[in-house]
Amino acid sequence: METAxxxxxxxxxxxxxxxxxxxxxxxxxxxxxxxxxxxxxADELLKRGSYELKLVTSPDTLVxxxxxxxxxxxxxxxxxxxxxxxxxxxxxxxxxxxxxxxSLRTIISIGSVDDLINLLPETLxxxxxxxxxxxxxxxxxxxxxxxxxxxxxxxxxEDYERGVMDQRLCxxxxxxxxxxxxxxxxxxxxxxxxxxxxxxxFLALPKWQEFCREQAPDGAIALxxxxxxxxxxxxxxxxxxxxxxxxxxAYRLVDYSIYMLTGTEAAIQTGLRDVGSWRPVEVVTLCKxxxxxxxxxxxxxPGVPAAWFINGGTIGNINEADFLNSIAKRAEVGDWLMISxxxxxxxxxxxxxxxxxxxxxxxxxxQPYLRELLRPSLAAVWPYLDYPxxxxxxxxxxxxxxxxxxxxxxxxxxxxxxxxxxxxxxxxNVVLLASTxxxxxxxxxxxxxxxxxxxxxxxxxxxPRYKLxxxxxxx
Ligand SMILES: C[S@@+](CC[C@H](N)C(=O)[O-])C[C@H]1O[C@@H](n2cnc3c(N)ncnc32)[C@H](O)[C@@H]1O
Numbered sequence: 001m002e003t004a005x006x007x008x009x010x011x012x013x014x015x016x017x018x019x020x021x022x023x024x025x026x027x028x029x030x031x032x033x034x035x036x037x038x039x040x041x042a043d044e045l046l047k048r049g050s051y052e053l054k055l056v057t058s059p060d061t062l063v064x065x066x067x068x069x070x071x072x073x074x075x076x077x078x079x080x081x082x083x084x085x086x087x088x089x090x091x092x093x094x095x096x097x098x099x100x101x102x103s104l105r106t107i108i109s110i111g112s113v114d115d116l117i118n119l120l121p122e123t124l125x126x127x128x129x130x131x132x133x134x135x136x137x138x139x140x141x142x143x144x145x146x147x148x149x150x151x152x153x154x155x156x157x158e159d160y161e162r163g164v165m166d167q168r169l170c171x172x173x174x175x176x177x178x179x180x181x182x183x184x185x186x187x188x189x190x191x192x193x194x195x196x197x198x199x200x201x202f203l204a205l206p207k208w209q210e211f212c213r214e215q216a217p218d219g220a221i222a223l224x225x226x227x228x229x230x231x232x233x234x235x236x237x238x239x240x241x242x243x244x245x246x247x248x249x250a251y252r253l254v255d256y257s258i259y260m261l262t263g264t265e266a267a268i269q270t271g272l273r274d275v276g277s278w279r280p281v282e283v284v285t286l287c288k289x290x291x292x293x294x295x296x297x298x299x300x301x302p303g304v305p306a307a308w309f310i311n312g313g314t315i316g317n318i319n320e321a322d323f324l325n326s327i328a329k330r331a332e333v334g335d336w337l338m339i340s341x342x343x344x345x346x347x348x349x350x351x352x353x354x355x356x357x358x359x360x361x362x363x364x365x366x367q368p369y370l371r372e373l374l375r376p377s378l379a380a381v382w383p384y385l386d387y388p389x390x391x392x393x394x395x396x397x398x399x400x401x402x403x404x405x406x407x408x409x410x411x412x413x414x415x416x417x418x419x420x421x422x423x424x425x426x427x428x429n430v431v432l433l434a435s436t437x438x439x440x441x442x443x444x445x446x447x448x449x450x451x452x453x454x455x456x457x458x459x460x461x462x463x464p465r466y467k468l469x470x471x472x473x474x475x
Pocket of ligand 1: 168171180192195223224226227230254255257260288289290291311312313314318
């Protein structure tokens with residue numbers, strides 16, 4: 001099948017001057033406000049925008065300026081009084097209409113028209129507005145990035161008082177992607193490789209192939225960035241299995257950390273370019289908390305089966321109850337959910353077995369690159385710690401311990417065990433990160449209460465305790 005080439009990764013093809021997709025954006029505003037002419041729109045924006053936002057007050061002045069922000073050789077940036085008035089009033093009026101994303105003003109100014117439409121509350125998006133969308137944003141190398149506003153960001157003080165830091169802090173640092181890459185590639189940390197093996201075996205399962213051929217999902221939803229090579233394996237599988245009646249695939253990547261998200265998106269685009277002549281794949285990135293998913297239009301297409309993946313043992317770092325609940329709210333009956341997890345050896349309940357398991361885990365995690373991953377979390381709590389030695393010493397002194405997941409409230413799954421990474425000095429021992437392992441059947445039983453029924457469980461070849469467990473959502 002002939003397909004358009006994948007474009008280089010750029011955040012967007014922003015013109016050097018003017019407002020990107022300006023005419024279409026005016027169309028969106030006119031439609032939302034029920035106005036037929038640009039003059040009526042300018043008049044309405046000035047009437048409804050707050051008083052202090054108006055650096056110009058005449059609709060004629062505003063309409064005259066519209067001409068100069070249309071992208072082209074003679075375009076101007078909207079930096080003067082009229083430009084600022086337009087951006088501020090348009091943001092203010094859309095805010096009044098329920099569009100409260102913090103990135104709104106930026107998106108009006110440098111986002112694409114699709115970005116703007118995606119930010120509107122669903123009730124405002126009429127068929128007339130849908131028609132203003134670009135037909136194939138991907139061809140222009142666009143990346144849809146939204147800022148996380150729905151979920152409360154981590155509160156360091158509260159986490160310190162609780163004695164457990166929010167694990168999202170580990171990835172909220174500008175070099176998070178590079179640090180995670182070093183962990184994933186480190187020869188001593190075999191989990192990335194084991195997860196890839198289990199995923200590869202899963203993608204070869206006749207059941208998965210049948211799901212793709214018969215249910216024809218329009219792509220996949222990856223929960224967590226940082227594993228472009230696995231994302232590409234999934235995309236490759238969908239490309240070869242999903243019938244060509246789906247002319248385009250969508251790969252949706254959800255991650256709370258903008259740093260992880262953009263790095264992985266770039267790597268996926270590069271990988272797609274290398275692969276070449278496939279049908280188009282739209283890569284959509286959502287900077288959101290996947291334990292609190294909302295019904296965003298761009299998360300999935302209603303009525304089209306979806307395949308959700310959470311790879312790399314990330315499940316062990318998060319609250320599984322919130323996670324399963326969040327997916328169950330957005331899943332449709334017949335969707336598949338793939339969770340990769342580390343499991344507990346059968347003899348872990350015996351004293352000797354537990355000792356062996358503890359020693360194995362301590363050895364696995366007592367690694368310098370893993371300490372690097374904890375640096376942002378330690379830095380966040382550092383002002384509260386009153387640590388008697390230097391920050392670098394504190395990083396070296398982080399302790400690794402094993403505890404019951406439920407007793408320590410890291411996990412909702414009965415019989416789970418959590419590896420805790422904690423500070424070991426100062427006025428309090430604080431858990432910087434916990435990583436939970438499961439008894440597979442206990443996890444499966446728990447997931448069933450949220451409507452997820454186990455389909456299969458695929459172990460990694462090199463470490464049969466590391467598994468990808470596939471579920472079907474039955475509602
Ligand atoms: C361990 S790392 C990457 C694992 C990787 N996907 C793999 O397969 O090896 C976990 C990722 O999940 C993201 N993450 C953790 N909690 C999250 C949450 N509640 N919502 C969205 N992203 C989250 C982090 O920002 C980070 O990028």
